[in-house]
Amino acid sequence: VPDDGRSQRLVGRHVLVTAGPTHEPIDPVRYIANRSSGKQGFAIAAAAARAGARVTLVAGPVNLPTPRGVDRIDVESAREMAAAVKGALPADVAIMVAAVADWRTSTVAEEKMKKRGSAPPALLLTENPDILASVAASAQRPPLLVGFAAETQDVILHAQEKRLRKQVDWIVANDVSGDVMGGDANAVHIIRADDVVSLPEMPKEDVARILVERIADALA
Ligand code: CTP
Ligand code: CA
Secondary structure, X not given: OOOOOOOOOOOOOEEEEEEOXXXXXXXXXXXXXXXXOOHHHHHHHHHHHHOOOEEEEEEOOOOOOOOOOEEEEEOOOHHHHHHHHHHHOOOOEEXXXXXXXXXXXXXXXXXOOOOOOOOOOOOXXXXXXXXXXXXXXXXXXXXXXXXXXXXXXXXXXXXXXHHHHXXXXXXXXXXXXXOXXXXXXXXXXXXXXXXXXXXXXXXXXXXXXXXXXXXXXXXX
């Protein structure tokens, strides 16, 4: 559904988006999570669909409706997200907005853990696969690979370092020290090899629209 005359710039393109948190199970009733709402990633998927792209949205557990024209794959854990992303490739651009849990428990209890009057359990953690870095290193690496970076300090510096470390084309950095996570507005810096584009705080839908325009420019 075109939203204005010059908006169908991604027709024929496949856009892959990840969004939301992941949940890492501890036992049948408990999990490790984070504050991601999925709003920014869903807004990007919606904007890409409005621009005419075929959009695959790999979504962690969120409470959001599927944007019109978007193929949605729901996942829970980081490892499920990694598998869904792999299965959705190839793509012309991948935008990894998800706040993937960095750690999961090294084992998942089969039964609910009980207090039993004893000491609290110590959770032994193990690192999750880095989905973005493995897509970057894969044979199916999209021509344009975009990561997000949630930082609470030295935002641009940390994001520039992340861009190089993960070997991605762009990192969209946001300062999450305020109430960005779960909120409706975002202020981001688009970190590229040769420049940094800093946008003022605006609704997540507007961030999405500008980012999709920049992506269309880059793919053109
Ligand atoms: N990411 C990912 N898989 C992970 C962790 C992160 O794909 N296991 C992706 C995110 O979707 C995001 C980017 O990597 O696009 C940066 O995530 P971030 O959490 O900022 O980076 P980390 O490498 O996990 O570093 P940090 O220690 O700052 O959390
Ligand atoms: Ca992380």
